[in-house]
Amino acid sequence: MFGKVLFATTATPACDNAAHVAFNIAEKYHSELLIFHVLGLPSRGFSPFVRDARTGEEEYYDQDYIQWVEEELKNTYAEQLARYPNARIMTMAGTPHTEILRLARKEDVDFIVMGAHSRQERTGALGYRQAGSNMQRVARSARCPVLIVNRPCTTCLWYFSNIIFGTDFSRASYSAFLFASKLAREIGSRLYIFHALDLSAMHAGKIFSQEEIEDQIKAAKEKIHRIYLSQMQDYDNVEMEIWEGVPYMEILKYCREKNGDLIVMAHHTREIDPEEALLGSTVEQVVLRASCPVASVNRPDKIQEQRKTR
Amino acid sequence: MTQGKLCNKRPVNTEEELHSLLADKGGKSYYEEMQDLDVDASEIASILEKTLKSRMRTWLEICTHCGLCADSCFFFLANNRDPEQVPSFKIQSTLGKLYRRKGGVDNEFMRMAMDTAWSKCTCCNRCGLYCPFGIDMGVMFSYLRGICFSQGFVPWELKIGSGMHRIYRAQMDITTEDWVDTCRWMVEEHEDEWPGLTIPIDKPDVDIMYTVNAREPKHYPEDLAEAAILFHIAGENWTVPSIGWEETSLAMFAGDWEGARLQVESVYEAMRRLNPGRMVVTECGHAYRATVIEGPYWAGLASGKTPVETFHYVEWVVEALRNGKLKIDPSRKIKEPVTYQDSCNYVRNGGLGDIAREIMGYIAEDFREMSPCREHNFCCGGGGGLNGIGRYRRERNIGLKVKRDQILATGAKLVITPCHNCWDAVRDLEEVYRIGIRWSFLKPILLSMVEIPHHLLPKE
Ligand code: SF4
Ligand code: SF4
Ligand code: SF4
Numbered sequence: 001m002f003g004k005v006l007f008a009t010t011a012t013p014a015c016d017n018a019a020h021v022a023f024n025i026a027e028k029y030h031s032e033l034l035i036f037h038v039l040g041l042p043s044r045g046f047s048p049f050v051r052d053a054r055t056g057e058e059e060y061y062d063q064d065y066i067q068w069v070e071e072e073l074k075n076t077y078a079e080q081l082a083r084y085p086n087a088r089i090m091t092m093a094g095t096p097h098t099e100i101l102r103l104a105r106k107e108d109v110d111f112i113v114m115g116a117h118s119r120q121e122r123t124g125a126l127g128y129r130q131a132g133s134n135m136q137r138v139a140r141s142a143r144c145p146v147l148i149v150n151r152p153c154t155t156c157l158w159y160f161s162n163i164i165f166g167t168d169f170s171r172a173s174y175s176a177f178l179f180a181s182k183l184a185r186e187i188g189s190r191l192y193i194f195h196a197l198d199l200s201a202m203h204a205g206k207i208f209s210q211e212e213i214e215d216q217i218k219a220a221k222e223k224i225h226r227i228y229l230s231q232m233q234d235y236d237n238v239e240m241e242i243w244e245g246v247p248y249m250e251i252l253k254y255c256r257e258k259n260g261d262l263i264v265m266a267h268h269t270r271e272i273d274p275e276e277a278l279l280g281s282t283v284e285q286v287v288l289r290a291s292c293p294v295a296s297v298n299r300p301d302k303i304q305e306q307r308k309t310r
Numbered sequence: 311m312t313q314g315k316l317c318n319k320r321p322v323n324t325e326e327e328l329h330s331l332l333a334d335k336g337g338k339s340y341y342e343e344m345q346d347l348d349v350d351a352s353e354i355a356s357i358l359e360k361t362l363k364s365r366m367r368t369w370l371e372i373c374t375h376c377g378l379c380a381d382s383c384f385f386f387l388a389n390n391r392d393p394e395q396v397p398s399f400k401i402q403s404t405l406g407k408l409y410r411r412k413g414g415v416d417n418e419f420m421r422m423a424m425d426t427a428w429s430k431c432t433c434c435n436r437c438g439l440y441c442p443f444g445i446d447m448g449v450m451f452s453y454l455r456g457i458c459f460s461q462g463f464v465p466w467e468l469k470i471g472s473g474m475h476r477i478y479r480a481q482m483d484i485t486t487e488d489w490v491d492t493c494r495w496m497v498e499e500h501e502d503e504w505p506g507l508t509i510p511i512d513k514p515d516v517d518i519m520y521t522v523n524a525r526e527p528k529h530y531p532e533d534l535a536e537a538a539i540l541f542h543i544a545g546e547n548w549t550v551p552s553i554g555w556e557e558t559s560l561a562m563f564a565g566d567w568e569g570a571r572l573q574v575e576s577v578y579e580a581m582r583r584l585n586p587g588r589m590v591v592t593e594c595g596h597a598y599r600a601t602v603i604e605g606p607y608w609a610g611l612a613s614g615k616t617p618v619e620t621f622h623y624v625e626w627v628v629e630a631l632r633n634g635k636l637k638i639d640p641s642r643k644i645k646e647p648v649t650y651q652d653s654c655n656y657v658r659n660g661g662l663g664d665i666a667r668e669i670m671g672y673i674a675e676d677f678r679e680m681s682p683c684r685e686h687n688f689c690c691g692g693g694g695g696l697n698g699i700g701r702y703r704r705e706r707n708i709g710l711k712v713k714r715d716q717i718l719a720t721g722a723k724l725v726i727t728p729c730h731n732c733w734d735a736v737r738d739l740e741e742v743y744r745i746g747i748r749w750s751f752l753k754p755i756l757l758s759m760v761e762i763p764h765h766l767l768p769k770e
Contacts, residue, residue, distance in 0.1 A: 060335050060700075094529050102531075105495055141499050299502070 002029035008114040015115040018149040022113040023080040033087040038096040097137035116150040139267045139296035149293040164260035166251045172266035176297040180264035193240040196250035248285035267296040314343025319462035322473025337466025354413030369445040382440035384688045384712040397437040397447040405454045424463040429702035432693035434654040455565030465699045471560030472569040479576045480524040480556040492527040496535040513549035519586035521557045523594040536753035544635035554580025557597035563695030574605035581617040588619040595653030595729035642759035644674040647722040652687040653729035678720040692735030710739045725749040
């Protein structure tokens, strides 16, 4: 699950927390660690200019520049690299999410760690209706789990003791479940399976009666039993809960209540209504507000593979 | 005869030469060497003799210096009506002199000619519409660029760009494997959401062969995915060639006619090999000009036409909207005010102005025309390769003012730019002048509002 870890960094302090977690995982699981920085947008047509992602300055994209940035990366992570030298520093010019996904695919990585990254770029080069920040786009399209670390995480010696898995019963959510349950078993942590009845849709005018809501809760409970709990076999360190409200708010509240130190959920491709792109998806809302890291998992590829080999 | 190591009249034909040029930060030594570059007057004379067509000779001779073309040029307007920015002045003081002196000019003259040809003209052809004799400075500046190139006087980035075409048959270092792999990657990334999505490669006898701008596989692969998804929704039978997929031509911007020919022949070769019903080219203006309008002449095709009929992306879009292959959900049309940047290369050279309006009618509720528009629209300000040349950044930024004011006057905060170059220029304009606009190609907009046939939805 953590054989090859890609840490995508903006090489700014915004990613320090993510760096901390990435190195921790790599140390604990003896992973091969790729430290990847996208230098900046190739902002001038076809020309070899790059607008440096960190400074905002325009630079010539040549060997000197690349070497300089790579040296800086080595300095930034000098302490961690001294402890864990099994890391490769890599850079590329381009659109960050594109290059992160391209590298993840090329190197067939098992796990991506990144910061929430700044949202600035959205108003700029991505233009109209190109939903989402880099983080969102990576989370949406990656074939492996993506861990987004936005805040310093207190428990983070990679001993998550309370894993919150939020589901909407989609196919992608099942992949997220596979990851969450596997991780819980491996670490021996408590797994909380959580579903929020989405009442935000009701603003459209439809009002549900209390009875209807209760029916839906009952149905969701059954689903959780059928789809997830039945898979847990002997592992009984599991709890489940169903709340109603706006999904991202509910999962955040639930996470707080349970002292969650990791949230696992799926990030849907169609979820983002372009009109509301500025608000972002549920995952993004959760990432920005949660005090713990959030893992976004959409596909079973990298989780099941491992299963077979075990 | 002095020829520099980097700056010389030899075009770039090997990766080694390309890398040494790229290693020269910003073309510093390149431009230093240019100061000592020899000018071969007799060679220029013989090129003029052989290639300066009678039409251009006549143009140079009959210009009455009436100045009617002055206001047509956005550089003139953006530079406080500087007389040195009048199109006729710009061409007479460069190509005109070269012609009258039969090539007898010196190094300093050639550097001035280069600076004029690339930083004072984007070859947008607008002036030609306003001259009573139809004298088109854009055409002549294109020609002048060829002469400058033959003597090694070409901006550093464009020497590199034309070399890329010669080596990779693309404006950037993308190999066939890179290209094919990017297509596969995009399918992998989207097939969950779009079951059955494919990007067929080298499929013969299909209806549409689709070709792109190298920037798409390199930096914006989602553009390729969006094209594939839209073809998928429209139910098209289409393919991309593994070789001959690049439509753009920095070689054309560089004045490297030989490189431009090599490039366009790779596309024509793909047409012949795959025998599609027609070709559709992505949302790029100069690619259309290079392949559809100029290309047949470079390649010496007697018909003056591409081997198979060629459509710009907007032509395909309007056709798909008309015949219902793409259906727009009216509730998702763009509601805010939106304007449209007519790309010189297919509005003036290709006459596609009506099509753009028809498309806007389908997708926007509050479409605002720029003034002037259609074939009278001003260049975005970054055409002809200017966007990419570091040496002329200042001149380019000044020129952007005209487009800035045109956009501001519409009141729209969203600009549709179905041309890569325009897209870049509008983005840079926002970066330089911060007027709070957004810009987009058509593909993402169409995807955000098209109705998806039920059978194409994934089954959960
Ligand atoms: S309008 Fe025509 S004739 Fe008059 S100055 Fe311009 S190019 Fe010459
Ligand atoms: S072609 Fe365009 S840029 Fe060049 S001189 Fe004429 S109007 Fe000006
Ligand atoms: S960039 Fe666009 S508008 Fe400008 S010259 Fe080229 S095609 Fe025309």
